[in-house]
Amino acid sequence: MTNDARLPEKAFPVSWDQFHRDCRALAWRLNGQGPFDAIVAITRGGLVPSAIVARELGVRIIDTISVVSYGEFKQLENLDVLKDIDQHLAARDPKSILIVDDLVDTGKTAQLVRQRLPGAHLATVYAKPMGRPQVDTYVTEVSQDTWIYFPWDLGYSFQPPIRGPGG
Template sequence: MNDRLPHERGFHVSWDQLHRDARALAWRLQAETPDGGWRAVVAITRGGMAPAMIVARELDIRTVDTISVKSYDHQTQSAAHIIKSPDMDVVGDGAGVLIVDDLVDTGRTLEVVRKVMPKARVATVYAKPKGRGMVDTFVTEVSQDTWIFFPWDMALQYVEPYRGT
């Protein structure tokens, strides 16, 4: 039996924390800049958009595009498939391209993305063990059974006090 409350199973990320962690990701990526610099950032929508914007700003990358991969329906994961591709004339095989997402969970989404841009560098803010091998650079690792609550998924509200019952 699990005695934890639902909010205790999660890792809650505020906007401030996400901003700090995305900047830390950019600092790590600065050391990995390819010869000729980064040509573009491709954000994996929707979660990768905020971190990609911060990384693009910090690294002064002006070409930003998106790839939309659907693998979740609310909190249920299914097979990943692309529903919107980036401008392939710009990103090509991914050489000099930085792919950014908020989180790698199982790696299924990144597996699909890497097939489209096999030479791209993949970076996420957070990583879980099952998907960690699909990421080149990340900031924070969390356990596989942790659910990350991102700021765009939350609202401030009253929580009943835990009284040990």
């Protein structure tokens, strides 16, 4: 860890362009699966990738499940479901439902959502090793000790070179 105990040592900043490319790559991988007629986005992180995947795959129905799993740069012990899946959607054939999130970390959130929609296809843009077994499709794996900074978390500012000012 760095001097600030909340911040991880490894950082993986993702730009809007890169995230869009990665979401489209996820859609390419999902294109041969399904067919899916509904998406459940795990909010908040799953909102943007769900919109991109829905556009690419022609899916019009998007619902959300809101699960709080992070606070102060760390995963929380207990998950809190703030908004659950619409019961009409949950009654559909689970094989026609695609669950989308930005990242699977420990897999706790994915496991909770899978319990609510057993048989649905779960896809994430990024996956860490602990959570990867919960995911059916993902694009990029990152190490467990890496913190991904998504574009909605970042602002434009100078970034010093890795080797410092002298290069």
